[in-house]
Amino acid sequence: MEISSKYSPKDIETKWYKEWLDNKLFRSIPDHREPYTIVIPPPNVTGVLHMGHMLNNTIQDVLVRRARMLGKNACWVPGTDHASIATEAKVVAMLKEKGIEKKSISRDEFLGYAWEWKEKYGGIILEQLKKLGCSCDWDRTRFTMEPSLSEAVIDVFIDLHSKGLIYRGSRMVNWDPAGKTALSDEEVIYKEVDSKLYYIKYFVPDSDEYIMVATTRPETLLGDTAVCANPNDERYKKFIGKTVIVPIVNREVPVIFDEYVDAEFGTGVLKITPAHDINDYNLGIKHNVPSIDCFNDDGTMSEAAGFYIGMDRFAVRKQIAKDLAESGHLEKEEAIKNKVGYSERTDAVIEPRISKQWFVDMKKYMARNPEVLDSVMNDEIQFYPSKLKNTYNHWITNIKDWCISRQLWWGQRIPAWYDEQGNTVVAKTHEEALELYQKQFNNSAVKQLNQDEDVLDTWFSSWLWPISVFDGFKDPDNADINYYYPTNDLVTAPEIMFFWVARMIMSGYEYKGQKPFSNVYYTGIVRDKLRRKMSKSLGNSPDPLPMMDEYGADAVRMGMMLCSPAGNDILFDISQVEQGRNFSNKIWNAYRLVMGWETTQTATEYYSIYGFVAQNWMETKLNKAIIEVNEHFDKFRLSDALMVIYKLIWDDFCSWYLEMMKPPYGDPIHDKALVQVKSVFERLMRLLHPFMPFISEEIRDGLLGNIHSYINKSKWPECIPDIKPVFYENSFELITLIRNKRNENGISPKTPAIVSVSTDDTSGYKSLYDVIRKLANVEVIDFIKSSKGLKGMVNKDEVSIEYIGWEMKQADSSELQKEIDYLTGFLKSIEAKLTNEKFMANAKPDLIDKERQKKADAESKIETLRQQLG
RNA sequence: GGGAGCUUAGCUCAGCUGGUUCAGAGCACCUGCCUUACAAGCAGGGGGUCACUGGUUCGAACCCAGUAGCUCCCA
Numbered sequence: 001m002e003i004s005s006k007y008s009p010k011d012i013e014t015k016w017y018k019e020w021l022d023n024k025l026f027r028s029i030p031d032h033r034e035p036y037t038i039v040i041p042p043p044n045v046t047g048v049l050h051m052g053h054m055l056n057n058t059i060q061d062v063l064v065r066r067a068r069m070l071g072k073n074a075c076w077v078p079g080t081d082h083a084s085i086a087t088e089a090k091v092v093a094m095l096k097e098k099g100i101e102k103k104s105i106s107r108d109e110f111l112g113y114a115w116e117w118k119e120k121y122g123g124i125i126l127e128q129l130k131k132l133g134c135s136c137d138w139d140r141t142r143f144t145m146e147p148s149l150s151e152a153v154i155d156v157f158i159d160l161h162s163k164g165l166i167y168r169g170s171r172m173v174n175w176d177p178a179g180k181t182a183l184s185d186e187e188v189i190y191k192e193v194d195s196k197l198y199y200i201k202y203f204v205p206d207s208d209e210y211i212m213v214a215t216t217r218p219e220t221l222l223g224d225t226a227v228c229a230n231p232n233d234e235r236y237k238k239f240i241g242k243t244v245i246v247p248i249v250n251r252e253v254p255v256i257f258d259e260y261v262d263a264e265f266g267t268g269v270l271k272i273t274p275a276h277d278i279n280d281y282n283l284g285i286k287h288n289v290p291s292i293d294c295f296n297d298d299g300t301m302s303e304a305a306g307f308y309i310g311m312d313r314f315a316v317r318k319q320i321a322k323d324l325a326e327s328g329h330l331e332k333e334e335a336i337k338n339k340v341g342y343s344e345r346t347d348a349v350i351e352p353r354i355s356k357q358w359f360v361d362m363k364k365y366m367a368r369n370p371e372v373l374d375s376v377m378n379d380e381i382q383f384y385p386s387k388l389k390n391t392y393n394h395w396i397t398n399i400k401d402w403c404i405s406r407q408l409w410w411g412q413r414i415p416a417w418y419d420e421q422g423n424t425v426v427a428k429t430h431e432e433a434l435e436l437y438q439k440q441f442n443n444s445a446v447k448q449l450n451q452d453e454d455v456l457d458t459w460f461s462s463w464l465w466p467i468s469v470f471d472g473f474k475d476p477d478n479a480d481i482n483y484y485y486p487t488n489d490l491v492t493a494p495e496i497m498f499f500w501v502a503r504m505i506m507s508g509y510e511y512k513g514q515k516p517f518s519n520v521y522y523t524g525i526v527r528d529k530l531r532r533k534m535s536k537s538l539g540n541s542p543d544p545l546p547m548m549d550e551y552g553a554d555a556v557r558m559g560m561m562l563c564s565p566a567g568n569d570i571l572f573d574i575s576q577v578e579q580g581r582n583f584s585n586k587i588w589n590a591y592r593l594v595m596g597w598e599t600t601q602t603a604t605e606y607y608s609i610y611g612f613v614a615q616n617w618m619e620t621k622l623n624k625a626i627i628e629v630n631e632h633f634d635k636f637r638l639s640d641a642l643m644v645i646y647k648l649i650w651d652d653f654c655s656w657y658l659e660m661m662k663p664p665y666g667d668p669i670h671d672k673a674l675v676q677v678k679s680v681f682e683r684l685m686r687l688l689h690p691f692m693p694f695i696s697e698e699i700r701d702g703l704l705g706n707i708h709s710y711i712n713k714s715k716w717p718e719c720i721p722d723i724k725p726v727f728y729e730n731s732f733e734l735i736t737l738i739r740n741k742r743n744e745n746g747i748s749p750k751t752p753a754i755v756s757v758s759t760d761d762t763s764g765y766k767s768l769y770d771v772i773r774k775l776a777n778v779e780v781i782d783f784i785k786s787s788k789g790l791k792g793m794v795n796k797d798e799v800s801i802e803y804i805g806w807e808m809k810q811a812d813s814s815e816l817q818k819e820i821d822y823l824t825g826f827l828k829s830i831e832a833k834l835t836n837e838k839f840m841a842n843a844k845p846d847l848i849d850k851e852r853q854k855k856a857d858a859e860s861k862i863e864t865l866r867q868q869l870g
Numbered sequence: 871g872g873g874a875g876c877u878u879a880g881c882u883c884a885g886c887u888g889g890u891u892c893a894g895a896g897c898a899c900c901u902g903c904c905u906u907a908c909a910a911g912c913a914g915g916g917g918g919u920c921a922c923u924g925g926u927u928c929g930a931a932c933c934c935a936g937u938a939g940c941u942c943c944c945a
Contacts, residue, residue: 563883
C-alpha cells in the first residue's frame with residue numbers, strides 16, 4: 001500500500017468524527033465510575049466560531065478526553081445561551097429587511113420570528129465545534145430559553161424575591177439607546193475619547209453677572225435644574241441664595257452648594273442634570289431639586305426637553321454649541337480627553353438614565369452566602385492562574401446590586417404583576433398573581449393585573465447553568481444532578497469572571513449549598529501578533545473554519561495549545577498552526593516508515609542488541625515523560641504537557657529511537673522488534689490524543705490493524721515499573737560529538753570516522769557499539785588512547801576522531817583550551833565556597849558534599865584535558 | 871483617583887522551599903546537507919548585566935525597599 005508523504009487531515013477528521021458520533025463515544029450516563037464534568041460556557045446563540053472559542057473549547061476537550069482515558073465517566077455538556085440583546089438585534093434587523101417594524105407587531109409575533117431565527121441559525125456554532133473535534137455529549141445539548149431552563153429562571157426569581165433578595169427600584173441605569181435597554185455595569189465598556197469642554201454662561205436674572213459652567217455634554221442643559229459650587233469656593237460665595245437662567249430654555253434654577261464639587265476642575269461649578277448623571281442625581285436628591293428627563297429612549301430629545309425635540313443627542317450637541325455661541329452664552333471650547341461608556345453589545349454611547357428596574361440585593365445575598373468569597377480565597381475552588389483571586393476578592397467585597405431587568409422581548413419575562421396603581425405582586429402565572437394580590441391587598445374587585453413588560457438579563461439564566469443543565473431545579477434530586485454536580489472544571493476567559501464565574505458560585509451555594517465546580521481555568525485573550533485583541537471590526541481574526549480545512553483541526557488545536565499557559569494572552573499567528581501541521585506530518589511519516597517495514601522471524605544480532613538497548617532507552621524516556629505530563633496536567637499546565645509530548649515524539653521517538661530500530665537498508669525488521677516499535681508508537685498516540693484527537697486515532701487504528709477499538713476508549717498510558725534505566729548518555733554524547741566535529745570542520749556526513757575512546761568503563765559504549773557506528777557513520781571504534789585526530793571529551797572520557805581521507809590541518813586545541821578555562825573558573829568558584837567559613841557553617845551537609853564532588857570532578861577533567869593538549 | 875499584576879534570548883514563555891543538573895524551552899535566525907519515513911525534513915550553531923538602583927545573605931533571576939515602563943480591574 002502506498003501512503004502519501006504528506007498528511008492530509010481533512011477526510012480523516014471527517015471520517016473519525018462521524019464514527020465517534022455514530023458510536024456514541026461521548027455519551028455519558030451516570031454509573032459506578034467517578035464522574036468528570038464540564039459544562040460549556042454557553043456560546044452566544046447568534047455567534048459564529050471565533051478564535052476565542054477555538055482556544056476555550058480546545059482546552060475543555062483536552063481535559064475531557066484525558067479524563068475519559070483515565071477511566072472517569074466524562075461528561076461535557078454543550079449548549080448555547082439566548083443572548084437577549086444580541087439576538088433581539090439580529091431579529092429586528094432581519095424583520096427590517098422584510099419591511100417589518102418591531103413596533104408594528106405584537107410581542108407574541110415577534111417571539112415567533114425570534115424562535116424561527118433561533119431554529120435556523122442558533123445551532124451553527126455547535127456544528128462548528130464538531131469540526132474542532134469537541135467531544136461533547138450532544139444528546140445533552142441545552143439552551144437557556146428552552147422550557148425547563150426558563151422555568152428554573154422564573155422560579156429562582158420568585159424564590160429570591162420571597163427571600164427579600166430581589167427588589168424593584170428607581171435607579172440611574174446604563175441606558176443603551178440603540179438596544180433600548182438598561183445594561184449592567186459589567187456590560188459597559190469605558191473608552192478614552194477626544195471630547196470638548198464647553199464653557200457656558202448662566203446669567204443671573206436681570207443682570208450682567210453670570211456663572212460659568214464647564215461641561216462635556218451641553219445638550220443635557222435642557223434638563224438642568226440647578227448649578228452647584230463648592231461652599232468653600234470664595235469665587236462663588238456671592239451667589240448664595242441667588243438663581244441663574246439656564247440658556248436656551250430660559251429656566252430659572254437655584255445656585256446650590258456642596259462639598260462634592262471639585263473647585264479645581266473646570267470653572268469649579270457643576271450644572272446639575274439629575275436625570276442624566278449619577279452624581280447629579282445624588283446631589284439632586286440631597287438638595288431637593290427636580291429632575292427633567294430630556295431624552296427619549298432612543299437618545300433623541302424628548303418633549304420634556306422643550307427644544308430640539310426628536311433630534312439625536314449628538315446632533316443636538318453640535319447645534320446647541322452653535323446656538324449658545326450665537327446668543328453669547330458660549331465662552332469657549334476646550335479639547336480634553338475623557339472616558340465615555342459604550343454598550344458592549346451595540347457599541348452605542350451609554351446614556352445614564354433613571355428608570356425602574358429589578359435588582360438583586362448583593363449585600364444581602366453575600367451575607368447569606370459567605371462561601372461565595374471564602375471558597376475561592378481558601379482554594380476550595382481553585383483559580384488557574386491563582387493571581388486572579390485578587391481580582392475576585394476585590395469585586396466581591398465591593399459588589400454592587402445586580403440590575404437584572406432588560407427592556408426587551410427575547411428572554412424570560414419578569415413574573416411581576418401590577419395593578420393600575422402600581423401595586424406589585426410576584427408570581428408565576430396571572431392566576432397565582434391574582435390570588436396573591438387579592439390576599440395581599442385585600443382587594444377582590446381587581447380581576448386583571450398587568451405583567452411587567454421586561455425580560456430578565458441573560459446572565460440571570462446562565463448563572464444557573466451548572467445546575468439547570470441537569471434539571472436540578474425542576475427535579476432537585478434526580479440522578480444526573482446528584483451524580484454530575486458539583487462539576488469539576490470550568491474553562492472561561494478572565495473578563496467573564498464577574499458576569500458568570502462569580503454568579504455561578506453564588507447560585508451554587510444558594511441553591512445547592514455547594515460549589516458549582518472545583519477548578520476554574522482562565523484562558524487568555526486571543527490577540528494578533530501586534531497584541532491587538534482579535535475582533536470583527538479590526539478584521540484581524542482569521543476564520544477558523546477554512547483554517548481547519550487547510551491545516552487540519554489537530555494542527556490548529558496544537559498551534560493554539562503550544563503557547564497558551566493559563567491566564568496568558570495568546571498571540572496567535574498562522575506560523576503556530578504550521579508548526580502543528582508540521583508535527584502532524586512528522587508523525588505521519590514515522591507511521592509510513594513503521595508500516596513499510598518487511599518483517600522476518602530470524603533473530604539477527606542486530607535485533608538482539610538494538611531490540612534491547614533501544615527499547616530500554618525508549619521505555620525509560622516514555623516513563624519519565626508520562627510522569628512529567630501528569631504533573632503538568634495536575635497543575636493545569638497544558639502547554640507544558642503538550643511540549644513534553646512534542647519533544648518525546650519528535651526528538652526521542654523519531655530522531656533517536658526509530659533511527660536505532662531502523663534495520664539496515666533493505667533488511668527486514670524482526671517481527672518482535674516491530675511489535676515493540678508499534679507498542680511504543682501506540683502509547684505515544686494515546687498520550688497525544690487529548691491534544692490531537694484525529695491523527696492519534698487514525699494512526700493508532702492503523703497500528704492495531706484497523707480494528708476500530710477507538711483511542712477515546714483506551715486507557716491513559718501508565719509507567720512501566722520494571723524498566724531499569726541503563727547508562728547510555730555517554731554513547732549519545734559521543735554520537736553528537738562525532739557529528740559536531742564533522743560539522744565544525746566542514747566534513748561531509750558521508751565521510752566515515754575512526755574513533756578512539758579512552759575510558760575506565762567501556763560497557764556503556766560497547767552496548768551501543770552498532771548504534772554509534774550507524775548514527776554517527778563510524779567505521780570502527782577502539783578503546784585505546786590515541787594521539788591522532790580531533791580531540792574531544794565525553795564527560796571524563798577522552799575521545800580522538802579521525803575522518804577517513806580528511807587531513808587535519810593543525811592541532812585542534814582552541815576548544816580544549818576553552819573548556820579548560822571554563823572549568824578553571826568553575827573550580828575557583830567552588831573553592832571559594834569551600835574555603836568560606838560561613839558557607840561551611842550555614843550550608844546543609846549534603847550541599848557541601850555535592851560541592852566537594854563537583855570540585856573533584858572538575859579537577860580530574862582539567863587534568864585529562866591538559867594531557868590531551870600535550 | 872483606588873486596587874492588582876507583569877518586566878528573563880529577536881518573539882512567546884518556563885524557572886518550585888534562595889545553592890553550576892540554574893540561566894532554560896519552543897519558534898525565529900545562522901551554517902552544512904535533496905543521507906532510500908519526512909525539505910512541512912536532517913545534522914549542527916550563535917543569541918540574555920534575568921527592567922534599573924540599593925539592601926538582606928556566605929550565596930539572589932528568586933527575599934525586601936525604591937525607581938522606571940507595561941497590562942488589567944474598579945471608579
